[in-house]
Amino acid sequence: MIRFCICFLIKGSQVLMLNRNKAPNKGLWNGVGGKLELDETPEQSVIREVSEETGYRISSPYYGGIVRWEVDDKEIGGMHVFIVNISDEVTYPTPEKMDEGILDWKELSWVLDEDNQGVVSNIRHFLPDMLQGKEASDYLCIYRDGRLSHVKEMRLGQMNFVQ
Template sequence: MFLYTICFIVKGTEVLMLNRYKAPNKGLWNGVGGKIHEGETPEECIIREVEEETGLLIEAPGFTGTVQWEFDYQFIGGMYVYIVYLEKETSYPTPVKVDEGLLDWKPIKWVLESDNYGVVSNIRYFLPDMLKGEEPAEYHCYYHSGKLSGVKKMEPLQK
């Protein structure tokens, strides 16, 4: 079991991103999420984290896979990834400052650009498949000397 969750909240062609105030990923755009509390399921965690960080009440977020990372050949951790689709009419004005950082709607295309260094580096490798609705899969991210050196998509996860 991993310790973290992350959610990408999509509305039309945009995704709600958080520019984090704190490490890890300080100053980078990322989804919203956080650490799983003792006795909490990953789904319960992401529902709670989305409400705490955005004020949005979500039900039944879509589980889209897992992402784990290793630094210099040592497994460090991982997260459960969820996507929530909002109706285009849903009003959520941004930018808005929250305790964790700055929330703002960003074009999905911009988030996934290969030369966009303002977004957490591994997102462009796993999020496109997840947005296509592919079977939940496991992604392994490899970091060497502090930089992302590769991402490997594993077989779809068993339900």
């Protein structure tokens, strides 16, 4: 069962990211999100999480798909991924320290750079497709010995490897 949700708030060429101060992914930049509560849909969860963590009130977030992770041959979790486009007129001063970590606007090119070790390693494998509005997919991120080995993208029964 997919128990988590995450949202990437996009404003022009920037994305609002959270530098987590708790495990998992402590010290890495990630989207905003958290656990689904009992009887909560993924959309309800992401709307609540974004509000709690940023103060933004969002509605009708775009559903990008599912990201799951397998560590040393054992699937251990997954999350529903959402995208929200924010108007350029909306201001949200950053950086902002909060309980979960530090929120800050980051350039998408920086977030998606394959040499960037400060961002959760699987983001660059699924976020570009979702930002382009491609059909929702299931991305299985396979980790071996603590490193992302590869990502399998499954769309409508078709399986492709994303390197």
